Amino acid sequence: MKLPTIGSIGMRSRLIALVAFAMVPLTIAFVCYLWVDHNQTIAAAKNDVYAAATLAAATESRVFDETRTLLEALALVPAVVPTGGEACSSLIRRIKTANPLYNTVGVVDAAGTITCHNSLTVRQALSDVDLRDRMMAPEAAQFVVGNFVIGKVSGKPTVITASGFPRVRGGFAGAVFASLNLDRMTAEIEAVSDGGKRTVLLLEPDSGRIIVHYPPLLGVPFGAPFPGHPLTAAVRNMPGGGTAEVAGIDGADKVFGFAPLSSAGNIVLAVGEDRSSVMAPVRHRLMLSSVGLLTLLLVATSAVWWISERMQLRPLRRLMDAATGIGSGDFAATADLEPWQAPELRKLGRVLDAMSRKLSIGREAELVVAASEARFRALAENTADLITWTDTTGRRVYVSPASRDVLGCEPVELINMRPRDLAHPDDVGIVDAMMAEVLAGRAVAGVQYRVAHRGGGFRWVEVAGKPLEAGAGTVFVMRDFTSRKMMESQLAEANLKLEKLASTDGLTGLANRRALDKQLDTEFARAVRAKTDLSFLLIDVDSFKAFNDTYGHPAGDECLRRIAEALEGNLRRPGDFTARYGGEELAAVMPATSAAGAFERAEVVRQAVRELAIPHSGSSHGVVTISAGVATLTAGAGAELRDLAGLIQSADVALYGAKAKGRDNVVAAAA
Numbered sequence: 001m002k003l004p005t006i007g008s009i010g011m012r013s014r015l016i017a018l019v020a021f022a023m024v025p026l027t028i029a030f031v032c033y034l035w036v037d038h039n040q041t042i043a044a045a046k047n048d049v050y051a052a053a054t055l056a057a058a059t060e061s062r063v064f065d066e067t068r069t070l071l072e073a074l075a076l077v078p079a080v081v082p083t084g085g086e087a088c089s090s091l092i093r094r095i096k097t098a099n100p101l102y103n104t105v106g107v108v109d110a111a112g113t114i115t116c117h118n119s120l121t122v123r124q125a126l127s128d129v130d131l132r133d134r135m136m137a138p139e140a141a142q143f144v145v146g147n148f149v150i151g152k153v154s155g156k157p158t159v160i161t162a163s164g165f166p167r168v169r170g171g172f173a174g175a176v177f178a179s180l181n182l183d184r185m186t187a188e189i190e191a192v193s194d195g196g197k198r199t200v201l202l203l204e205p206d207s208g209r210i211i212v213h214y215p216p217l218l219g220v221p222f223g224a225p226f227p228g229h230p231l232t233a234a235v236r237n238m239p240g241g242g243t244a245e246v247a248g249i250d251g252a253d254k255v256f257g258f259a260p261l262s263s264a265g266n267i268v269l270a271v272g273e274d275r276s277s278v279m280a281p282v283r284h285r286l287m288l289s290s291v292g293l294l295t296l297l298l299v300a301t302s303a304v305w306w307i308s309e310r311m312q313l314r315p316l317r318r319l320m321d322a323a324t325g326i327g328s329g330d331f332a333a334t335a336d337l338e339p340w341q342a343p344e345l346r347k348l349g350r351v352l353d354a355m356s357r358k359l360s361i362g363r364e365a366e367l368v369v370a371a372s373e374a375r376f377r378a379l380a381e382n383t384a385d386l387i388t389w390t391d392t393t394g395r396r397v398y399v400s401p402a403s404r405d406v407l408g409c410e411p412v413e414l415i416n417m418r419p420r421d422l423a424h425p426d427d428v429g430i431v432d433a434m435m436a437e438v439l440a441g442r443a444v445a446g447v448q449y450r451v452a453h454r455g456g457g458f459r460w461v462e463v464a465g466k467p468l469e470a471g472a473g474t475v476f477v478m479r480d481f482t483s484r485k486m487m488e489s490q491l492a493e494a495n496l497k498l499e500k501l502a503s504t505d506g507l508t509g510l511a512n513r514r515a516l517d518k519q520l521d522t523e524f525a526r527a528v529r530a531k532t533d534l535s536f537l538l539i540d541v542d543s544f545k546a547f548n549d550t551y552g553h554p555a556g557d558e559c560l561r562r563i564a565e566a567l568e569g570n571l572r573r574p575g576d577f578t579a580r581y582g583g584e585e586l587a588a589v590m591p592a593t594s595a596a597g598a599f600e601r602a603e604v605v606r607q608a609v610r611e612l613a614i615p616h617s618g619s620s621h622g623v624v625t626i627s628a629g630v631a632t633l634t635a636g637a638g639a640e641l642r643d644l645a646g647l648i649q650s651a652d653v654a655l656y657g658a659k660a661k662g663r664d665n666v667v668a669a670a671a
Helices: 011-022 024-074 086-098 129-136 182-192 230-237 275-327 343-383 425-439 482-503 513-530 544-551 553-570 595-611 644-660
Strands: 102-108 113-117 143-150 157-164 175-180 198-204 209-214 242-247 253-260 268-274 386-390 396-399 444-452 458-467 474-480 534-541 577-582 585-591 626-633 666-668
Touching: 011 553, 024 086, 024 143, 024 157, 024 175, 024 182, 024 198, 024 242, 024 253, 024 268, 024 275, 024 553, 086 102, 086 113, 102 157, 129 143, 129 157, 157 182, 182 198, 182 209, 198 230, 230 242, 230 253, 230 268, 253 275, 268 275, 275 343, 343 482, 425 444, 425 458, 458 482, 482 513, 513 534, 513 577, 513 585, 513 644, 534 544, 534 553, 534 595, 534 644, 544 553, 553 577, 553 585, 553 595, 585 595, 595 626, 595 666, 626 644, 644 666
Parallel strands: 626 666
Antiparallel strands: 102 113, 102 175, 143 157, 157 175, 198 209, 198 268, 242 253, 253 268, 386 396, 386 474, 444 458, 458 474, 534 585, 534 626, 577 585
């Protein structure tokens, strides 16, 4: 199915497009409102989840604060010593029984061996080697938190915390340790999740390990590492806490707030809410606003449809019918516009009506002259107009009485004057050329120029001259055709206006397809005659359908206008011709331009469009881009020009090549 060209789009459709364009500010305001609403909703969601994460992190930190207090107190109890013993084990067992928060409680000596434990009876090395090394380090803190592991004794996910005994001569003397029961932390996290509506998790930023995740994820075991996950990266980049819009561990887009557990070392608590839930109210408001905007556009379009028929299309059809009738010789044709029509249209109608009447009168006069010419040719041919006789020097020796009507002068006033004496300054060259012809013995006819009139101003005259035999001079017949000249000028002006309307694209202001085809024919013929290069540039806006679907057709129209301005603004050489080829395709004809030069100009246009930075979320480039194909008909050095259709086809193939290269490219057709 062939799409209509811009030249086939009627005025009603153009007016409707104008209304749609007029609604662009309203649409922009609507989009801005939605954008602000979107940003405010996201900001509010970020504040909520960050506040929840901060509060939950503070709550979870209290678990470690309580543990630190207990362990530091145990280290001061006389029965709890690095060497262990039954008294130490008995006390430790009672402490464990009274505190279900802990999986195990025990004591290690200076070598890192467990000497006292709530359940172990055989001494063995502490399983968390990293924690042991950190406790023994000279710069070790009093309270140390280990990594989250599966407890060797309890068999449950846990984290071991330790508080050292007072150092002996600066060296490690042992420590009291406890492995935490994560069930309590999980219960508090479950409360923060608001019944599973929010995602809550504990993770280690350095390793990316997930310690706790609620709601639980099937197939994700305790401590599963996600070092390259976007959430892990966001937490690493903001160690003091913050927010991020990233996918969750389950892959769903979420808005996260996170905060570190101040007393737990390298552990962060994150609270996430599904982005779809956050944006649901925004989508609802978008739907309601869109319905209202579309309703307004429909009402405005319907009104323009009716008004354009009554006030634009109907009178224009009458004017076109009248102009067509006059052009075909029907001088009785009139426009007959109603008095309430636009004054510009009524004025044009009056001009056409007056022109028709004058042409009708002129035709009647011509018919009368033609009817009598056969009978009175010998006399009427030389008496109806101004007859003058010049000698061999070009000066008048006889002037007929018609000089009073034609020039407003008495015949005697023109004796001894030359034809150039009354000629318009701009037309003196025409008169001199005419005199040179007759003085050389050659007759002239149909010479038109302006002469001064005694009453003021200049009159258009048409002159014929015939040299007399035997060097007797020349007889001139001068006819005043000022009225006809004025009518021709008015008709030419009206035709020029109609021609301009018929050759211009109403959306972009560039030439339309009809004018482009005509220009191509002209430049091709010139290139053949002059044996010069002729280049043709074909441009297509990348992903334009996606742009229209995302931003709307009014935004698409504005996008095309801006690209057209960029095209026209960068092809300003004499002879360069820009046009809208159809839809989102633009074209340019570049006479006397080599393939390299055309490619360079195409690249300039492509870069200019990219620098417009028109946002395009549907494009992989993020902004509106174009693809261009360049083809050149080459002449010279014995090469023959190819056909014009081949030029256009080559540019089209090159354009598809630019698309295939990923768009935002220029491809030159093969020579």
